Amino acid sequence: MTAVPHSPPAAIQLRGVGKRFTGSDGEAVGVAPTDLDVAAGEIHGIIGFSGAGKSTLLRLVNLLERPDSGEVIVHGENLTRMSPPQLRAARQRIGMIFQHFNLLHNRTVADNVAFPLRIAGASPERIRERVQACLSFVGLSDKAEAWPSQLSGGQKQRVAIARALAPEPHLLLADEPTSALDPRTTLSLLEVLDDVNRRLGVTILLVSHEMAVIRRLCHRVSVMEAGEVIERVELANGQVPPDSRLAQWLTEFGGASPTPAQAAGALEKESASV
Numbered sequence: 001m002t003a004v005p006h007s008p009p010a011a012i013q014l015r016g017v018g019k020r021f022t023g024s025d026g027e028a029v030g031v032a033p034t035d036l037d038v039a040a041g042e043i044h045g046i047i048g049f050s051g052a053g054k055s056t057l058l059r060l061v062n063l064l065e066r067p068d069s070g071e072v073i074v075h076g077e078n079l080t081r082m083s084p085p086q087l088r089a090a091r092q093r094i095g096m097i098f099q100h101f102n103l104l105h106n107r108t109v110a111d112n113v114a115f116p117l118r119i120a121g122a123s124p125e126r127i128r129e130r131v132q133a134c135l136s137f138v139g140l141s142d143k144a145e146a147w148p149s150q151l152s153g154g155q156k157q158r159v160a161i162a163r164a165l166a167p168e169p170h171l172l173l174a175d176e177p178t179s180a181l182d183p184r185t186t187l188s189l190l191e192v193l194d195d196v197n198r199r200l201g202v203t204i205l206l207v208s209h210e211m212a213v214i215r216r217l218c219h220r221v222s223v224m225e226a227g228e229v230i231e232r233v234e235l236a237n238g239q240v241p242p243d244s245r246l247a248q249w250l251t252e253f254g255g256a257s258p259t260p261a262q263a264a265g266a267l268e269k270e271s272a273s274v
Protein backbone atom coordinates (compact mmCIF):
# COMPACT_ATOMS: atom_id res chain seq x y z
CA MET A 1 0.00 0.00 0.00
CA THR A 2 1.33 3.48 -0.83
CA ALA A 3 1.69 5.80 2.11
CA VAL A 4 -0.45 8.89 1.68
CA PRO A 5 1.55 12.01 2.54
CA HIS A 6 -0.28 14.21 4.95
CA SER A 7 0.30 17.82 5.93
CA PRO A 8 0.43 18.78 9.62
CA PRO A 9 -2.95 19.67 11.11
CA ALA A 10 -3.87 23.34 10.96
CA ALA A 11 -3.68 25.31 14.19
CA ILE A 12 -5.26 28.44 12.71
CA GLN A 13 -7.40 28.85 9.62
CA LEU A 14 -8.78 32.32 8.96
CA ARG A 15 -11.19 32.41 6.05
CA GLY A 16 -12.17 35.82 4.68
CA VAL A 17 -11.81 37.36 8.14
CA GLY A 18 -12.18 41.14 8.12
CA LYS A 19 -12.64 43.96 10.63
CA ARG A 20 -13.61 47.60 10.14
CA PHE A 21 -13.60 50.24 12.87
CA THR A 22 -15.97 53.17 13.12
CA GLY A 23 -14.46 56.30 14.63
CA SER A 24 -15.12 60.04 14.71
CA ASP A 25 -13.66 60.42 11.20
CA GLY A 26 -15.72 57.62 9.68
CA GLU A 27 -14.95 53.98 8.96
CA ALA A 28 -11.40 52.56 8.80
CA VAL A 29 -10.21 49.15 7.71
CA GLY A 30 -8.48 47.28 10.52
CA VAL A 31 -8.05 44.08 8.52
CA ALA A 32 -9.39 43.58 4.98
CA PRO A 33 -11.04 40.18 4.40
CA THR A 34 -8.06 37.87 4.79
CA ASP A 35 -7.07 34.20 4.78
CA LEU A 36 -4.32 32.94 7.08
CA ASP A 37 -3.10 29.38 7.64
CA VAL A 38 -0.79 28.44 10.48
CA ALA A 39 0.23 24.78 10.87
CA ALA A 40 0.25 23.13 14.30
CA GLY A 41 3.71 23.35 15.87
CA GLU A 42 4.79 26.35 13.83
CA ILE A 43 6.04 29.74 15.03
CA HIS A 44 4.42 32.18 12.65
CA GLY A 45 5.31 35.86 12.60
CA ILE A 46 3.24 38.82 11.48
CA ILE A 47 5.28 41.85 10.44
CA GLY A 48 4.38 45.21 8.97
CA PHE A 49 4.51 48.95 9.50
CA SER A 50 2.59 50.69 12.26
CA GLY A 51 -1.15 50.63 11.55
CA ALA A 52 -0.88 47.75 9.05
CA GLY A 53 -3.38 45.69 11.05
CA LYS A 54 -1.05 43.24 12.83
CA SER A 55 -2.56 43.48 16.32
CA THR A 56 -6.07 43.46 14.95
CA LEU A 57 -5.35 40.28 12.98
CA LEU A 58 -3.91 38.64 16.10
CA ARG A 59 -6.90 39.65 18.23
CA LEU A 60 -9.28 38.26 15.60
CA VAL A 61 -7.83 34.78 16.23
CA ASN A 62 -9.24 34.53 19.77
CA LEU A 63 -12.15 36.84 18.97
CA LEU A 64 -10.96 39.63 21.26
CA GLU A 65 -11.97 41.50 18.12
CA ARG A 66 -15.18 40.15 16.64
CA PRO A 67 -14.83 39.93 12.83
CA ASP A 68 -17.36 41.64 10.53
CA SER A 69 -16.91 38.85 8.02
CA GLY A 70 -15.40 35.40 7.66
CA GLU A 71 -14.67 32.43 9.86
CA VAL A 72 -12.04 31.79 12.52
CA ILE A 73 -11.12 28.12 12.90
CA VAL A 74 -8.64 27.13 15.62
CA HIS A 75 -7.63 23.48 15.90
CA GLY A 76 -10.59 22.51 13.76
CA GLU A 77 -13.12 24.37 15.93
CA ASN A 78 -15.07 27.22 14.38
CA LEU A 79 -14.88 29.95 17.02
CA THR A 80 -17.16 32.28 15.08
CA ARG A 81 -20.06 29.86 15.46
CA MET A 82 -19.66 29.18 19.18
CA SER A 83 -21.95 30.15 22.03
CA PRO A 84 -20.37 32.33 24.77
CA PRO A 85 -19.72 29.32 27.11
CA GLN A 86 -18.18 27.32 24.24
CA LEU A 87 -15.98 30.29 23.35
CA ARG A 88 -14.83 30.68 26.98
CA ALA A 89 -13.81 27.00 26.99
CA ALA A 90 -12.03 27.31 23.62
CA ARG A 91 -10.11 30.37 24.87
CA GLN A 92 -8.62 28.24 27.65
CA ARG A 93 -6.71 26.53 24.84
CA ILE A 94 -5.43 29.84 23.46
CA GLY A 95 -2.96 31.80 25.60
CA MET A 96 -2.03 35.43 24.99
CA ILE A 97 0.81 37.74 26.00
CA PHE A 98 1.10 41.49 25.45
CA GLN A 99 3.75 44.19 25.01
CA HIS A 100 3.08 45.66 28.47
CA PHE A 101 2.60 42.31 30.21
CA ASN A 102 -0.92 43.12 31.61
CA LEU A 103 -0.24 41.59 35.04
CA LEU A 104 -2.60 42.19 37.95
CA HIS A 105 -0.59 44.52 40.17
CA ASN A 106 -2.49 43.84 43.38
CA ARG A 107 -1.84 40.07 43.19
CA THR A 108 1.31 38.07 43.77
CA VAL A 109 3.14 36.34 40.94
CA ALA A 110 1.60 32.98 41.94
CA ASP A 111 -1.90 34.50 42.00
CA ASN A 112 -1.35 36.02 38.57
CA VAL A 113 -0.43 32.62 37.16
CA ALA A 114 -3.36 31.00 38.96
CA PHE A 115 -5.83 33.58 37.64
CA PRO A 116 -7.01 31.85 34.41
CA LEU A 117 -7.35 28.53 36.26
CA ARG A 118 -9.47 30.09 39.02
CA ILE A 119 -11.75 31.65 36.42
CA ALA A 120 -12.13 28.22 34.79
CA GLY A 121 -13.02 26.64 38.17
CA ALA A 122 -9.92 24.40 38.47
CA SER A 123 -9.37 22.51 41.74
CA PRO A 124 -6.87 23.88 44.33
CA GLU A 125 -4.59 20.87 43.69
CA ARG A 126 -4.57 21.49 39.96
CA ILE A 127 -3.93 25.21 40.50
CA ARG A 128 -1.01 24.50 42.87
CA GLU A 129 0.51 21.98 40.48
CA ARG A 130 0.18 24.20 37.38
CA VAL A 131 1.48 27.33 39.12
CA GLN A 132 4.57 25.45 40.28
CA ALA A 133 5.15 23.81 36.90
CA CYS A 134 4.72 27.03 34.91
CA LEU A 135 6.86 29.22 37.18
CA SER A 136 9.54 26.54 37.08
CA PHE A 137 9.32 26.45 33.26
CA VAL A 138 10.01 30.19 32.99
CA GLY A 139 12.73 30.04 35.70
CA LEU A 140 10.88 32.05 38.35
CA SER A 141 10.03 29.48 41.05
CA ASP A 142 11.68 31.71 43.63
CA LYS A 143 9.40 34.67 42.79
CA ALA A 144 6.05 33.04 43.53
CA GLU A 145 5.29 35.34 46.47
CA ALA A 146 6.75 38.51 44.91
CA TRP A 147 4.59 41.37 43.62
CA PRO A 148 4.77 42.42 39.97
CA SER A 149 6.22 45.81 40.98
CA GLN A 150 9.27 43.99 42.39
CA LEU A 151 10.13 42.40 39.03
CA SER A 152 12.12 43.57 36.00
CA GLY A 153 10.40 43.89 32.63
CA GLY A 154 11.83 40.57 31.45
CA GLN A 155 10.65 38.83 34.62
CA LYS A 156 7.18 40.36 34.23
CA GLN A 157 6.95 38.97 30.71
CA ARG A 158 8.06 35.53 32.01
CA VAL A 159 5.22 35.67 34.56
CA ALA A 160 2.84 36.60 31.74
CA ILE A 161 4.08 33.58 29.77
CA ALA A 162 3.61 31.33 32.84
CA ARG A 163 0.06 32.67 33.23
CA ALA A 164 -0.67 32.05 29.54
CA LEU A 165 0.68 28.48 29.85
CA ALA A 166 -1.21 27.62 33.05
CA PRO A 167 -4.33 26.22 31.31
CA GLU A 168 -2.09 24.16 28.97
CA PRO A 169 -2.95 25.96 25.72
CA HIS A 170 -2.21 24.57 22.25
CA LEU A 171 -1.72 28.05 20.85
CA LEU A 172 0.01 31.18 22.15
CA LEU A 173 -0.74 34.62 20.69
CA ALA A 174 2.09 37.08 21.33
CA ASP A 175 1.55 40.79 20.62
CA GLU A 176 4.92 42.60 20.44
CA PRO A 177 6.14 40.61 23.48
CA THR A 178 9.68 42.04 23.45
CA SER A 179 9.07 45.62 22.31
CA ALA A 180 9.35 47.01 25.86
CA LEU A 181 12.56 45.08 26.61
CA ASP A 182 16.26 45.78 26.06
CA PRO A 183 18.19 43.64 23.50
CA ARG A 184 19.71 41.21 26.01
CA THR A 185 16.42 40.62 27.82
CA THR A 186 14.74 40.26 24.42
CA LEU A 187 17.16 37.49 23.49
CA SER A 188 16.53 35.50 26.70
CA LEU A 189 12.77 35.99 26.33
CA LEU A 190 12.93 34.66 22.77
CA GLU A 191 14.70 31.57 24.13
CA VAL A 192 11.79 31.03 26.53
CA LEU A 193 9.32 31.32 23.64
CA ASP A 194 11.44 28.93 21.56
CA ASP A 195 11.27 26.45 24.48
CA VAL A 196 7.50 26.87 24.72
CA ASN A 197 7.31 25.84 21.09
CA ARG A 198 9.91 23.04 21.09
CA ARG A 199 9.42 21.45 24.51
CA LEU A 200 5.68 21.98 24.97
CA GLY A 201 4.69 21.79 21.30
CA VAL A 202 2.72 25.04 21.52
CA THR A 203 2.03 26.82 18.22
CA ILE A 204 2.93 30.51 18.41
CA LEU A 205 1.53 33.42 16.40
CA LEU A 206 3.74 36.42 17.06
CA VAL A 207 3.32 40.05 16.05
CA SER A 208 6.48 42.11 15.85
CA HIS A 209 7.79 45.06 13.91
CA GLU A 210 11.36 43.93 14.64
CA MET A 211 12.84 41.84 11.86
CA ALA A 212 15.59 40.54 14.18
CA VAL A 213 12.93 39.03 16.44
CA ILE A 214 11.10 37.44 13.52
CA ARG A 215 14.36 36.02 12.12
CA ARG A 216 15.45 34.57 15.44
CA LEU A 217 12.18 32.82 16.19
CA CYS A 218 9.81 32.30 13.29
CA HIS A 219 9.51 29.49 10.76
CA ARG A 220 7.23 31.55 8.53
CA VAL A 221 6.11 35.15 8.41
CA SER A 222 3.07 36.91 7.00
CA VAL A 223 3.77 40.44 5.80
CA MET A 224 0.96 42.99 6.28
CA GLU A 225 0.38 46.29 4.55
CA ALA A 226 -2.70 48.53 4.87
CA GLY A 227 -4.87 45.83 6.45
CA GLU A 228 -3.89 43.08 4.02
CA VAL A 229 -1.56 40.10 4.16
CA ILE A 230 0.51 40.81 1.05
CA GLU A 231 3.04 37.98 1.34
CA ARG A 232 3.79 34.78 3.23
CA VAL A 233 7.48 33.98 3.50
CA GLU A 234 9.32 30.83 4.60
CA LEU A 235 12.34 31.60 6.77
CA ALA A 236 15.01 28.91 6.54
CA ASN A 237 17.32 29.60 9.51
CA GLY A 238 16.12 33.18 9.50
CA GLN A 239 17.06 33.69 5.86
CA VAL A 240 14.66 35.86 3.87
CA PRO A 241 14.22 34.76 0.22
CA PRO A 242 15.97 37.45 -1.85
CA ASP A 243 13.12 37.73 -4.37
CA SER A 244 10.51 38.45 -1.66
CA ARG A 245 8.81 41.74 -0.95
CA LEU A 246 10.13 41.45 2.59
CA ALA A 247 13.73 41.35 1.33
CA GLN A 248 12.99 44.47 -0.69
CA TRP A 249 11.67 46.23 2.43
CA LEU A 250 14.76 45.29 4.38
CA THR A 251 17.00 46.73 1.71
CA GLU A 252 14.88 49.90 1.48
CA PHE A 253 14.23 50.57 5.17
CA GLY A 254 16.48 48.33 7.22
CA GLY A 255 19.73 48.84 5.36
CA ALA A 256 20.60 45.23 6.10
CA SER A 257 21.12 42.32 3.77
CA PRO A 258 19.13 39.32 4.97
CA THR A 259 21.83 36.73 5.60
CA PRO A 260 21.74 33.76 7.98
CA ALA A 261 24.85 35.14 9.70
CA GLN A 262 22.86 38.17 10.75
CA ALA A 263 20.04 36.02 11.97
CA ALA A 264 22.43 34.02 14.11
CA GLY A 265 24.25 37.09 15.33
CA ALA A 266 23.57 39.13 18.45
CA LEU A 267 20.10 40.55 18.48
CA GLU A 268 20.40 44.29 18.44
CA LYS A 269 17.46 46.67 18.49
CA GLU A 270 19.06 48.87 15.89
CA SER A 271 19.12 46.05 13.36
CA ALA A 272 16.55 45.97 10.62
CA SER A 273 13.05 46.76 11.73
CA VAL A 274 10.06 47.92 9.73
Ligand SMILES: Nc1ncnc2c1ncn2[C@@H]1O[C@H](COP(=O)(O)OP(=O)(O)OP(=O)(O)O)[C@@H](O)[C@H]1O
Nearest residue numbers: 021023028029030049050051052053054055056057
Ligand atom coordinates in the same frame (compact mmCIF):
# COMPACT_ATOMS: atom_id res chain seq x y z
N1 LIG B 1 -10.32 50.03 18.55
C1 LIG B 1 -10.06 50.69 17.41
N2 LIG B 1 -10.87 51.71 17.01
C2 LIG B 1 -10.65 52.37 15.86
N3 LIG B 1 -9.64 52.06 15.01
C3 LIG B 1 -8.81 51.07 15.34
C4 LIG B 1 -8.98 50.32 16.57
N4 LIG B 1 -8.00 49.37 16.62
C5 LIG B 1 -7.26 49.51 15.51
N5 LIG B 1 -7.75 50.53 14.74
C6 LIG B 1 -7.21 50.95 13.43
O1 LIG B 1 -7.01 49.79 12.64
C7 LIG B 1 -5.79 49.88 11.91
C8 LIG B 1 -4.88 48.71 12.27
O2 LIG B 1 -4.47 48.86 13.63
P1 LIG B 1 -3.53 47.81 14.37
O3 LIG B 1 -3.35 48.26 15.77
O4 LIG B 1 -4.07 46.46 14.13
O5 LIG B 1 -2.18 47.97 13.56
P2 LIG B 1 -0.71 47.46 13.91
O6 LIG B 1 -0.12 47.01 12.63
O7 LIG B 1 -0.79 46.50 15.03
O8 LIG B 1 -0.03 48.81 14.40
P3 LIG B 1 1.12 49.06 15.51
O9 LIG B 1 2.35 48.37 15.02
O10 LIG B 1 1.27 50.54 15.53
O11 LIG B 1 0.59 48.51 16.80
C9 LIG B 1 -5.21 51.26 12.24
O12 LIG B 1 -5.61 52.16 11.24
C10 LIG B 1 -5.84 51.59 13.57
O13 LIG B 1 -5.93 52.99 13.74
